Amino acid sequence: MPEGHLIHHHARAHLADLRGPLDTRSPQGRFAEEARQLDGGQIEAIEAYGKHLFYHWRDGPIVHVHLGQQGLFLHHDPPTPPPRPQVRLRIAAAGRVVDLIAPARCELLPTRDRDRLVAGLGSDPLRTDADADDVQGRLAASGAAIGAVLLDQSVVAGVGNVLRAEVLNIARIHPSRRGNSLERACVHRLWATLVGVMEQAAEEGRILTARPPGARADIPEHEARFVYRQPRCRRCGTDVEQLTVAGRTAYACPTCQPLPTRGMPRQRDGSGSASG
DNA sequence: GGGTAATGTGGAA
DNA sequence: TCCACCTTACCCA
Numbered sequence: 345m346p347e348g349h350l351i352h353h354h355a356r357a358h359l360a361d362l363r364g365p366l367d368t369r370s371p372q373g374r375f376a377e378e379a380r381q382l383d384g385g386q387i388e389a390i391e392a393y394g395k396h397l398f399y400h401w402r403d404g405p406i407v408h409v410h411l412g413q414q415g416l417f418l419h420h421d422p423p424t425p426p427p428r429p430q431v432r433l434r435i436a437a438a439g440r441v442v443d444l445i446a447p448a449r450c451e452l453l454p455t456r457d458r459d460r461l462v463a464g465l466g467s468d469p470l471r472t473d474a475d476a477d478d479v480q481g482r483l484a485a486s487g488a489a490i491g492a493v494l495l496d497q498s499v500v501a502g503v504g505n506v507l508r509a510e511v512l513n514i515a516r517i518h519p520s521r522r523g524n525s526l527e528r529a530c531v532h533r534l535w536a537t538l539v540g541v542m543e544q545a546a547e548e549g550r551i552l553t554a555r556p557p558g559a560r561a562d563i564p565e566h567e568a569r570f571v572y573r574q575p576r577c578r579r580c581g582t583d584v585e586q587l588t589v590a591g592r593t594a595y596a597c598p599t600c601q602p603l604p605t606r607g608m609p610r611q612r613d614g615s616g617s618a619s620g
Numbered sequence: 621g622g623g624t625a626a627t628g629t630g631g632a633a
Numbered sequence: 634t635c636c637a638c639c640t641t642a643c644c645c646a
Contacts, residue, residue, distance in 0.1 A: 347627050395628075413628040414640045430640070446640045448629065497629090504627045551627080565627095572627090591634075592628090 346411040348502020349545035352470045355392035361440035371427040394501025405452040412448025465501040469539045484531045491519025492590035509572040509595040510553040518601040519594040554578040571595040
């Protein structure tokens, strides 16, 4: 389920909800010993970085969570139902309970390991320490398809398949275009779009890029996207093109995101005729 | 009730 | 490049 926007959304919500002494347990059992260690402790800070979550326990360890593809959080108000047997970690505060299910990773992490992990990540558009100039430079220097570079967590942290499709459509860039074929203003537009879309998505907890004006609040996600898993572009109605970029299905509107004609003069570098 | 895809990643081949 | 991980949600009968 999760891309970076949702990770930040959860971090904010959990920081607000999980105050005071906490009860922790692992009904599923795979985090039982760790949960016993944490039981009765308090969370001091929650950090989101790309698709990673770090729960900093007061005078305690860091709990590192990566949801992977199937992981999800359930939130309960009292009266709290008993946890499903699949719940890896239940964290219960006085008024609010969070269940973590099917994470790709849930582990105690020494600070050194957290630092090493973060050092391998690129700028996160949702973090104040994101280095916009550095990322744009790296995007513009890459000879790989921009749709591949965006998914590379060591370049930009937090972008997944939905954000890739929607942001490239909004910025009118075809996912197959090489980073180093993009004009500087184009890369700047891409970064600005990324930040804007992700901030709104983090706020709302979902990616609703193509929401029509006046749409009901509970509009389904699949009706509120320009090209991701759409038969036709919601901007112009053109049939959406599906292609594989970086091993994952990419979606593009041939009208809104045209590919420059092959063979167009581009003498700056030799990458213009690269296969793909 | 069954079958399938999914917003991700890392390791094997 | 493919598969496993592991669960939910959705589609269809």
